[in-house]
Amino acid sequence: MPEGLEAEIYRRAADRCVGRTIATVRVDDRQAMADELRAVLPGRTIVGTGRRGKLVLVALADGPDDPRDDPRMLGLHFGMTGRLIVDGEAAIDRLEYASGRDDPAWDRFVVEFTDGTTMRVNDPRRWAVFSLDPSLDHLGPDVLELDADVLRPRLSGRRAAIKTVLLDQSVVAGYGNMCVDEVLFHAGTCPLTPTDQLTDDAVDAIAAATAEHLPAMLARGGSHAGVIDPEVRAELPPCPRDGAPLRRDTVGGRTTVWCPVHQRR
């Protein structure tokens, strides 16, 4: 599914639309804010993009003449299988666990700009959500801006398994299943460790592994581009660090791959 890294790839693609003015909008009727989006978006100009976790933000000004006038924020959340396609080009060709097929029947949100170019969200499963001026109150700090000083207070008082806590978007926004397994692999932390039993060194290692490995995975194409990649997840080869048999468990309802030798409580 799109994790924070995929959302960042989508944000960069959306950023190519800065300066374009929206002519028409088509929105899936099942979207809760479909009417508002249809009413507000036409005539507005994209003046910037942002992101918090898995939520991509597109800033819209009231027309091209005064880009600072009355800005509104479009929120794009891609659910499990949503893809952003700008000018007919998918920012990510194929998501893990999702079809790479670009069927027009799966277009849930289509923006046509006055210059004839397009931006659309194609989503076979309809779990993508499009919103106006979305609240960020329920989202923790972004995963790509994390350090130990930011992370430590977010974890305090939590008893659930560290993997479950990191997947909670209100704790840190942007970790997904693959990124958490990757970070805990490099940090040497067992994903089942109760969060309130983590040592200070373990929290430091999680923050350091996040800061080191997530940008590298982003540069290589996304959350599938780590050591615990989809092939490793499927085939469970020996641990690439110590040769021990990797394990596959369910933690917080999510399939989790980890090494019982070097990932310790």
Ligand SMILES: [Zn+2]
């Ligand atoms: Zn190992």
